[in-house]
Amino acid sequence: MAQATGQLTAPAEAHGHKSELIAFVVMVAVLAILPAFVYPPFLMKALCFALFACAFNLLIGYVGLLSFGHALYFGWASYFAAHLAKVGKISIPYWAGSWQWLTITNSPMVPELAIFLAVMGAAVLGFVAGSIAIRRQGIYFAMITLALAQMMYFFAVQAPFTGGEDGIQPVPRGYLFGLFNLANERVMYVFVMVMFLLGFLLIYRVIHSPFGEVLKAIRENEQRAISLGYKTDKYKLVAFTLSAAIAGLAGAIKPFVVQNASLTDVHWSMSGEVVLMTLLGGLGTIFGPVIGAFTIIAMQNYLASFGQWVTIIQGGIFVACVLLFRRGIVGEIANLLRIRL
Amino acid sequence: MSDKYVLETENLTKEFAGFVAVSDVNLKVERGTIHALIGPNGAGKTTCFNLLTKFLTPTRGTIKYKGQDITQLRPADIARLGVVRSFQISAVFPHLTVLENVRIALQRKRGGSFDFWRPASVLNVYNDRARSLINDVGLSAFENTTAVELPYGRKRALEIATTLALDPEMLLLDEPTAGMGHEDVDRIAALIKRVAANRTVLMVEHNLSVVSNLSNKITVLTRGRVLTEGDYKTVSENPQVREAYMGTGHA
Numbered sequence: 031m032a033q034a035t036g037q038l039t040a041p042a043e044a045h046g047h048k049s050e051l052i053a054f055v056v057m058v059a060v061l062a063i064l065p066a067f068v069y070p071p072f073l074m075k076a077l078c079f080a081l082f083a084c085a086f087n088l089l090i091g092y093v094g095l096l097s098f099g100h101a102l103y104f105g106w107a108s109y110f111a112a113h114l115a116k117v118g119k120i121s122i123p124y125w126a127g128s129w130q131w132l133t134i135t136n137s138p139m140v141p142e143l144a145i146f147l148a149v150m151g152a153a154v155l156g157f158v159a160g161s162i163a164i165r166r167q168g169i170y171f172a173m174i175t176l177a178l179a180q181m182m183y184f185f186a187v188q189a190p191f192t193g194g195e196d197g198i199q200p201v202p203r204g205y206l207f208g209l210f211n212l213a214n215e216r217v218m219y220v221f222v223m224v225m226f227l228l229g230f231l232l233i234y235r236v237i238h239s240p241f242g243e244v245l246k247a248i249r250e251n252e253q254r255a256i257s258l259g260y261k262t263d264k265y266k267l268v269a270f271t272l273s274a275a276i277a278g279l280a281g282a283i284k285p286f287v288v289q290n291a292s293l294t295d296v297h298w299s300m301s302g303e304v305v306l307m308t309l310l311g312g313l314g315t316i317f318g319p320v321i322g323a324f325t326i327i328a329m330q331n332y333l334a335s336f337g338q339w340v341t342i343i344q345g346g347i348f349v350a351c352v353l354l355f356r357r358g359i360v361g362e363i364a365n366l367l368r369i370r371l
Numbered sequence: 372m373s374d375k376y377v378l379e380t381e382n383l384t385k386e387f388a389g390f391v392a393v394s395d396v397n398l399k400v401e402r403g404t405i406h407a408l409i410g411p412n413g414a415g416k417t418t419c420f421n422l423l424t425k426f427l428t429p430t431r432g433t434i435k436y437k438g439q440d441i442t443q444l445r446p447a448d449i450a451r452l453g454v455v456r457s458f459q460i461s462a463v464f465p466h467l468t469v470l471e472n473v474r475i476a477l478q479r480k481r482g483g484s485f486d487f488w489r490p491a492s493v494l495n496v497y498n499d500r501a502r503s504l505i506n507d508v509g510l511s512a513f514e515n516t517t518a519v520e521l522p523y524g525r526k527r528a529l530e531i532a533t534t535l536a537l538d539p540e541m542l543l544l545d546e547p548t549a550g551m552g553h554e555d556v557d558r559i560a561a562l563i564k565r566v567a568a569n570r571t572v573l574m575v576e577h578n579l580s581v582v583s584n585l586s587n588k589i590t591v592l593t594r595g596r597v598l599t600e601g602d603y604k605t606v607s608e609n610p611q612v613r614e615a616y617m618g619t620g621h622a
Contacts, residue, residue, distance in 0.1 A: 240478060240494055241487035247475045250464035257424065257462070258476050258537060259450035268485060 049369035053317055061223050070219045074287040076327040077226040078280045083307040083319030084233050085276035091314030092237055093269045094249035098172040099179025100277050100304050103152040105296030107278030110148035112198040112291035113191055114139045141204045141212060141286060148282035149275050156274020164266045179301060186296045197292030201285040225283055229276050234316060236272060245269055310351050312358025317371050321359050377402045377541055377571045383432035385418055392418045394595040405572040407582045410592035411616055416575040417459055420545050424456045425449055453540035461526040465519035469510055469529055472518055473501040476536035508532045509558055524551035535566055544574035548581055560585060
């Protein structure tokens with residue numbers, strides 16, 4: 031019985047997973063050989079943005095939520111990680127009759143702990159911002175996420191530990207697990223690649239989980255999901271927090287790559303850039319944000335000699351994307367070949 | 372008393388910025404019956420539905436389900452109590468397959484489904500049940516079709532299958548046969564009759580032959596008020612009902 035009925039769906043499902051599996055193997059292979067041809071620091075930076083875009087895509091592509099303030103989690107995780115790895119001092123306010131500061135003086139932290147705490151920090155920020163934003167729908171949701179991100183941007187400008195305009199620099203790379211010297215470019219690349227792949231696989235798992243099914247239902251028709259008894263706000267909040275945490279992972283790795291954390295990463299234009307990357311690569315496709323991020327970062331890198339024209343070229347691409355290939359690069363390919371990517 | 376009536380409303384009222392869409396509606400839906408809500412366009416039928424399932428908040432009045440006051444509950448909570456609605460405009464999940472659509476409802480049995488670390492294949496245990504529900508509404512051939520590709524009537528059928536997947540005690544169907552070809556209407560009417568055997572159904576319906584065939588009791592709404600109640604014969608012979616439907620010129 032199970033076999034007989036299984037046959038009906040098996041080809042379609044297996045086919046879907048197969049195309050994704052092949053694409054994944056190709057991606058890993060390309061990432062493994064690419065440093066031989068392309069400047070590794072550029073690749074590492076692109077991988078950070080690729081993971082950031084994947085985290086953003088989890089929300090817009092699979093829950094249908096447009097967060098216009100994702101730089102908040104990316105940029106603040108970057109500050110957290112940079113600060114912990116460089117200074118290591120944490121001050122926590124607490125209440126004992128009056129507000130006091132509990133200061134934990136620590137020697138600069140090992141990279142893995144700094145990254146872990148930064149991801150947790152981003153998750154907390156995501157949970158708080160998400161709790162406020164999910165009370166509204168559509169454009170209002172986007173505006174609230176933008177407003178909260180801007181608020182935290184100005185906080186970053188003022189707060190002493192972020193270094194304001196100077197940012198935090200230089201960030202020491204240190205030894206991963208006390209064993210691997212991240213100052214070695216090759217070791218660093220492998221570390222960034224592994225973190226990217228872990229984040230990527232986590233997102234893949236979330237999308238193809240019982241939870242992910244509910245998310246897709248909410249994206250497709252929230253009212254109907256509610257009428258089936260799903261408390262959609264809770265699902266949105268969990269998804270938002272997950273997305274913020276993964277964006278935080280991308281942000282937490284970046285200061286180790288470029289050895290500084292700066293205001294650029296919390297600026298609203300960064301939130302805009304991740305939208306562009308995702309849109310260009312393909313909303314709601316698993317590989318789209320990766321392709322989109324690499325395309326945009328490559329443009330910024332290799333067209334840098336054009337100066338301000340890069341922004342105009344990006345604008346042109348954005349217009350072309352909306353007018354000509356709305357599914358994005360990967361979305362159009364998947365549609366053409368009738369496969370899932 | 373509450374044993375006899377599954378759903379009761381008392382002075383249910385909804386005002387939109389001065390316009391009274393539903394006014395002092397006292398509805399009593401008897402257990403195990405098919406209760407139809409009819410009335411001309413704009414009579415407040417759908418608003419009434421939205422109030423009962425809390426998709427809108429009543430301005431005044433109370434709603435009781437099995438004697439319990441549910442006026443303050445949220446829509447998802449009402450669904451969890453076993454009162455599940457369908458929508459006037461077909462409510463499917465367009466880019467999911469027919470099987471996935473039904474499975475989303477079956478998945479509710481697992482509880483919250485917040486487990487984002489498990490593969491979706493754990494949901495395959497619901498496939499057999501989903502297929503039998505899909506078969507009931509005549510969609511077996513479309514199991515792997517995405518819902519958006521189905522013609523309108525079949526989307527409605529899918530919506531009903533999804534609603535039934537929750538095995539609700541009470542079904543609220545908002546125009547279940549609207550936009551269907553007559554073959555589909557007959558199939559869906561038969562299905563409603565069959566599933567109503569051990570459930571209570573409240574439905575808004577324009578197709579009067581469906582109403583006359585299926586319903587035990589009819590409530591007629593006009594301009595947000597209850598005009599009359601009774602079985603099909605009583606209601607159809609009521610001159611006020613004819614007037615409401617046809618306009619005064621034809622009465």
